[in-house]
Amino acid sequence: MSVLVFVEGLNGEIKKSSLEAASYGSQVAQTLGTSATAVAIGDINEASLARLGEQGISKVLYDADDRLKQFVADAYVKVIAKAARQEDAKVLVFSYTNIGAAVGSKLAVRLNGSLATNVTALPKTDGEFTVTRSVFSGKAFADVALTSDVKIIGVKKNTIDVTSNAGTTANIEKFSTELADADFAAAPKETVMQDTGGGVLLPEAEIVVSGGRGLKGPENWHLVEDLAKELGAATACSKPVSDMDWRPHHEHVGQTGITIGPNLYIAIGISGAIQHLAGVNSSKVIVVINKDPEAPFFKAADYGIVGDAFEVVPKLIEAAKALDK
Amino acid sequence: MKILVCISNVPDTTSKINFTADNKAFDKNGVQYVINPWDEYALTRAIELKEAKGGTVTVLNVGEADTEPNIRKALAIGADDAIRVNAFPKDAFFVAQQIAAVAKENNYDMILMGKESIDYNGSQVHNMVGELLGIPSVVPAFKLDMVDDTTARLEREIEGGKEVIEVKLPFVASSQQPMSEPRIPNMRGIMTARTKPLKTVEPVATEAKTEYVNYSKPEKKGGVKLIDPENAGELITLLRNEAKVL
Numbered sequence: 097m098s099v100l101v102f103v104e105g106l107n108g109e110i111k112k113s114s115l116e117a118a119s120y121g122s123q124v125a126q127t128l129g130t131s132a133t134a135v136a137i138g139d140i141n142e143a144s145l146a147r148l149g150e151q152g153i154s155k156v157l158y159d160a161d162d163r164l165k166q167f168v169a170d171a172y173v174k175v176i177a178k179a180a181r182q183e184d185a186k187v188l189v190f191s192y193t194n195i196g197a198a199v200g201s202k203l204a205v206r207l208n209g210s211l212a213t214n215v216t217a218l219p220k221t222d223g224e225f226t227v228t229r230s231v232f233s234g235k236a237f238a239d240v241a242l243t244s245d246v247k248i249i250g251v252k253k254n255t256i257d258v259t260s261n262a263g264t265t266a267n268i269e270k271f272s273t274e275l276a277d278a279d280f281a282a283a284p285k286e287t288v289m290q291d292t293g294g295g296v297l298l299p300e301a302e303i304v305v306s307g308g309r310g311l312k313g314p315e316n317w318h319l320v321e322d323l324a325k326e327l328g329a330a331t332a333c334s335k336p337v338s339d340m341d342w343r344p345h346h347e348h349v350g351q352t353g354i355t356i357g358p359n360l361y362i363a364i365g366i367s368g369a370i371q372h373l374a375g376v377n378s379s380k381v382i383v384v385i386n387k388d389p390e391a392p393f394f395k396a397a398d399y400g401i402v403g404d405a406f407e408v409v410p411k412l413i414e415a416a417k418a419l420d421k
Numbered sequence: 422m423k424i425l426v427c428i429s430n431v432p433d434t435t436s437k438i439n440f441t442a443d444n445k446a447f448d449k450n451g452v453q454y455v456i457n458p459w460d461e462y463a464l465t466r467a468i469e470l471k472e473a474k475g476g477t478v479t480v481l482n483v484g485e486a487d488t489e490p491n492i493r494k495a496l497a498i499g500a501d502d503a504i505r506v507n508a509f510p511k512d513a514f515f516v517a518q519q520i521a522a523v524a525k526e527n528n529y530d531m532i533l534m535g536k537e538s539i540d541y542n543g544s545q546v547h548n549m550v551g552e553l554l555g556i557p558s559v560v561p562a563f564k565l566d567m568v569d570d571t572t573a574r575l576e577r578e579i580e581g582g583k584e585v586i587e588v589k590l591p592f593v594a595s596s597q598q599p600m601s602e603p604r605i606p607n608m609r610g611i612m613t614a615r616t617k618p619l620k621t622v623e624p625v626a627t628e629a630k631t632e633y634v635n636y637s638k639p640e641k642k643g644g645v646k647l648i649d650p651e652n653a654g655e656l657i658t659l660l661r662n663e664a665k666v667l
C-alpha cells in the first residue's frame with residue numbers, strides 16, 4: 097500500500113496548495129510506515145516535479161498528455177484512479193481547491209472510498225482513522241472517522257506547513273492513461289484567467305488587503321490597491337462592494353463568496369458581519385481599520401486601529417514603503 | 422425542460438453554533454433553519470429558465486419532517502412540486518445516493534444545487550451525483566444559459582479565472598453568485614405553495630462512509646491590540662516584528 101498525492105500546476109510550477117498536500121501526504125505515509133507518491137497532471141515542468149522530493153515525495157507519476165493541460169474532471173479522475181490502483185493507494189490526498197473538490201468527490205465514488213474535505217490537521221491513526229475538518233463556515237471543527245478501506249482527504253489551504261528537505265529530489269516516472277473523447281465531453285471551450293496586473297491571486301495569497309462599504313466608492317480603491325502592492329498582497333472586498341459593482345465578484349469573500357485563510361488579513365472599512373467573518377475567520381492574523389470603535393470586527397481582530405481609513409491607510413502605505421523587503 | 426433542484430436545510434447564517442454537552446452532536450436548540458443560501462441561487466436560476474423556456478422545477482431535500490417549512494418556502498418561491506427523501510442526511514455519499522436514486526426514476530434534464538452547504542462545507546454531493554449517474558458535473562458555476570434545446574453554456578470558477586463550458590443535457594451543476602438574484606416569496610406564492618404536491622419517499626438502502634465522532638470550537642482570540650491612529654505606521658512594525666507576518 098501507499099499514500100498518493102494529487103498535485104496541481106499553474107504556469108509550469110506546482111501550486112503552493114499542492115505543496116501543502118504533498119507535505120501532508122508524506123507525513124501520513126511516515127506514520128503508516130509507507131511511502132508517498134505524487135500523481136501530477138497539467139502544465140508542470142520537470143524541475144518542479146523533481147523538487148517534490150523536498151516535501152517527502154519519493155516518486156512522481158507525470159501524465160504529460162497535452163489534452164490534460166487544462167482541467168477536465170472526468171479525464172483527471174481516470175488518470176488519478178489508475179495511479180491509485182497501480183500504487184495500491186489506501187490514502188489519497190489533495191488540496192481542497194475547486195479542482196481538488198471535483199476530483200476528490202468523483203474518486204470517492206469510483207474507488208468506493210471515504211472522503212473528508214476542508215481538513216485542517218493530520219489524521220489520528222490509533223484505532224479509527226479520523227481527521228479534523230472545519231465545519232459551520234469556520235465556526236467549529238469536527239472529527240470525522242473515515243470508515244472505508246480507501247481514505248480520501250482534501251486539505252484546507254494554508255493550514256498545513258510546507259515541509260522542506262532541501263536538495264532531496266523525487267524520481268519522475270512517465271505515466272500515461274488511455275483517454276477517450278467521452279472523457280473530454282465537459283472540456284472547457286475557453287479559459288479566461290484574471291488579469292492581476294502582475295499581482296497576487298486571491299485564493300493563493302498569503303496576505304490579503306480587503307475593503308468594505310466604508311471606503312465610500314470605487315474611486316477610493318487606490319488605498320486598498322497601493323497598500324496591497326507594497327505588502328505583496330492580493331485584494332478582496334465585502335459583499336455589498338461587489339454587489340454594487342465597485343469590485344469584481346471574484347474578490348467577494350464571506351459566507352456567499354470565497355473562503356480564504358491567509359497569514360494576514362487587513363480589513364478596511366468593513367463592519368465584520370457574521371457572514372463576512374465566515375469567509376475570513378481562519379486567517380492567522382486579522383487587522384481591522386474602522387472608524388467605529390463598536391464595529392463587531394474588532395472582536396475577531398488581533399490588531400486594530402480605530403480611525404478614518406482615509407487618514408490611516410496613507411500612513412500605512414508610507415510605513416510599508418519604508419520596510420526593507 | 423425538467424429541472425431538479427436539491428436544497429439542504431441549514432442553520433441561518435447568523436446562528437451561534439453550539440454542540441450537545443458530550444460534543445457528539447450539533448445542538449439544534451434555538452437555531453433557525455433556512456434554505457442553504459448557495460442553493461437559492463440554483464433555485465432562482467431554475468425558475469428563471471422555466472419562465473423563459475417552459476418546463477417544471479422539482480425541489481428535492483434529503484431530510485426528516487422538520488425540513489418541510491423550507492421545502493414549502495422553495496415552492497412559494499416558484500418550484501412546481503417537491504420530493505422529500507425521509508432520512509437524516511448522514512453524509513455526502515449517503516445524500517448523493519438518494520439524489521441519484523430519485524434522478525434515475527425521473528429523467529431530469531438538469532440537476533442543480535448550491536456549491537456547498539454552509540453547515541458541513543463539503544462541496545461533494547454534486548460531483549458524486551454526476552459520477553453516480555455518469556453525466557458531467559460543472560462545479561462551481563456562476564452562469565448558466567441554454568444555447569439550444571439540448572445544450573447548456575456554463576461559466577465556472579477556477580482558482581484565478583473562469584472556464585466557459587458547453588455541455589449536452591443532462592448534466593449536474595452547482596451554483597454560486599452571481600448566477601441569479603434570490604427571490605423572496607410573495608403572498609400569492611405562499612398561498613399556492615400550500616397546495617403544491619410534496620411527496621415523501623423512503624430512502625434507498627446505502628451506507629454512509631464517514632462518521633462524525635466529535636465536535637469542538639476554535640480557540641478564542643486573545644483580544645485586539647489597538648494602535649493609535651496618529652501613529653498608524655507602528656502597525657506595520659508590529660506586523661513584522663511581533664506577529665511576523667510581513
Ligand SMILES: Cc1cc2nc3c(=O)[nH]c(=O)nc-3n(C[C@H](O)[C@H](O)[C@H](O)COP(=O)(O)OP(=O)(O)OC[C@H]3O[C@@H](n4cnc5c(N)ncnc54)[C@H](O)[C@@H]3O)c2cc1C
Nearest residue numbers: 308309310334335350351352353365366367369371387405
Ligand atoms: C445570507 C447572507 C449572506 C451574506 N454573505 C456575505 C458575504 O459572503 N460576504 C460579506 O462581506 N457579506 C455578506 N453578507 C452581508 C453582511 O451581512 C453585511 O451586510 C456586509 O458584510 C457588510 O459589508 P461592509 O462591512 O462592507 O459594509 P457595512 O456593514 O456598511 O460597514 C461599513 C463599515 O465601514 C466603517 N466605515 C465607514 N466609513 C469609514 C471610514 N471613513 N473609515 C473607516 N471605516 C469606515 C463603518 O464604521 C462600518 O463598520 C451576507 C448577508 C446575508 C444575509
